[in-house]
Amino acid sequence: MDTSPHANAKSPGRRPKVRLSDVAAAAGVSVPLASRILNRDPAARATEATRTRVLEAAAELGYVPNVAAKSLRLRRNGLIGLVVHDLSSPIHLELMRGARAEAAAHAHFLVLGDVDELLQDDTSFRTFVSGNRVDGLIVQGGHGGFDERIADIAQALPTVIVNAPSRVARDRVTSVFPDEPGGTRLLTEHLLALGHTRIGLVSGPRDSTTGMLREEGFSSALADAGLSLREEDRVHTDWSSAGGRAAMIELAARWQGSADRPTAVIAGNSLIGVGILGAAPGCGLSVPTDLSVAAVHDTWISEHLVPPLTTVSLPLYEMGALAVRQLLADSPGGTEILVDDPRPQLHPRASTAAAPAR
Template identity: 40%
Template sequence: MPTAPDKRGPAPTLRDVAARADVSATIASRVLNDDPSVRVRDDTRARIHEVAQALGYVPNGLARSLRKSRSDAIGLVMHNLASPLNTTVLEGVRGRCADAGYVTLVADSDQLTVDSSRLRTFLARGRLDGVILHVGYGHHDRLIEEVSRHLPAVLVNADLTAPVPAVRLDDTAAGRLATSHLISLGHTDICFIGGPEGSVTSLGRQSGYEAALEESGRQPRIDAIRAGWGPEDGEAAALELLRRPALPTAIVVANVVTASGVLTVLRSAGVRVPDDISVVAIHDAWFAKHLAIPLTTVQLPLFELGETAAGLLLGTLAGKEPSDRVLITDPPPHLIPRESTAAPRAGAR
């Protein structure tokens, strides 16, 4: 028998209901908001309502009103909209949604996080059917929870454990491929410049870097610097390297934008790429081949990332039970060799 709700503790969330009812948060939300298109067994529907009543959870009124009508609009919440990497994800989302007859409404995650009124406006004005969240690494856990309480949602390459389905890139394979390329050229002293502390994306790419070193058959020497995703973070990491008694012969940078900052500092310091040091970055972007030293990169399927996320959300809207986690392995990471990598200089370590 259901127990009376505990009024002394914090207010129950949709995540609490979903966990207790053993369903996804998306399904729980749609059932509790009376979505007529959701397809679940009668006993599952009854269990969700029973658990919600026992916990004292009340669905948000806005969400209920949204689910009673279809708007043919999908929301895409992104961080750093100007990034050349994110625009490719956007194209994947927009194309898949357009094929299904939906328009895509875009919002900046930072604005919605700091201004709750903008979030309410974004959710209400467009009368969205669902939301794709590409919010990156940081402080967006409350945004994710708030959006997923109102509407079906899908995460894109998120760093957080959240109660909604997620689509991720194969970051470990990308890190392994970048490092293996340098090893094949003869490098053994390879530094890894990663993203922010705690970033799951960066940790995955570092894991691939470490795996490639171990698989090389040599005694691996792990050399990792924590940085970030901006060019200024790459500049700071390169300055840290330059303060060392000796440079490594090669660098794997976890992000192509970060790598642009690395190259700027190395060039200013008179360090020749690739004669003195080789550099390879994860992700390809239009500017990579136009830098002073065209940059070797590992291309990841960003268009497919957006396309898959949109397909997952559209499937949920059609009543399909979504997968909790989707890892994109096809197409796999692809190496694009350019002029920033070469064999180590004679006499290098």
């Protein structure tokens, strides 16, 4: 996430966008009250003087209402879109379950979309986000390229990002995300407790916010133990089992002949972990005798692998449910919500064991 002082800089000649919070501050009222007054809500409890103050502040600042958000309040058709990377991935099941349960509780249905398809097909992208087909969208963020399209989506539809803090359209989009650094910290501390002092990392794409946050937790746990990640022990790949397999083969080639190679590796997600487990024997490495393997995200397949995969679970169900609540509540854009209840939970299994003697 870009936190540099120039992150929100406007191009020369362009007037900075006035937010609802700016109007509320100028009028000396809360954001929800300002919203109700500007949308002519008859139930808004405000004196005539307060109403006048808010309307005058909006006029003076040149505030333009969020038409997409207003349309959600006034015209709902009962459909919510959920767009994720790779609908076939078992990682998304809990997120979908949480979102579907919360949507059903509010008499809404969930419509699924695939980020990768929308990235490749501009016609599908325009069709999905236009035409009032859905009341709003929940979009999986933190995966690089598609994040840049979220700003376009938010212009057309109320939007909530799940999985990572938003890097774009911050004034219009709410983000709901888990404690990513806390999850990889748990995995790293587990391996350190088993005696591993050199640990590799197979992370997601370089431009992935999610991957960066997970590496942050990994690195901080190593630093606390007086250790650090060596560059030759890290590989960036995509979030797939094929990516994990290719990464394991690359790492094994780098380590060949080294008496000081890593004795453990952390996978950026459980699909990458599956690929590492599959490739390790062909690389002459037995898991966990020669190499312990752990991964982010616990899925139903994790305990059925050979050997069963050590994982950390994140509150995906709760994240999906909260995203739907935020969308239907028409929460003000720019809100970033860390879902830390329940906390990340470690699931130690047979893919990790004590570090081999050197």
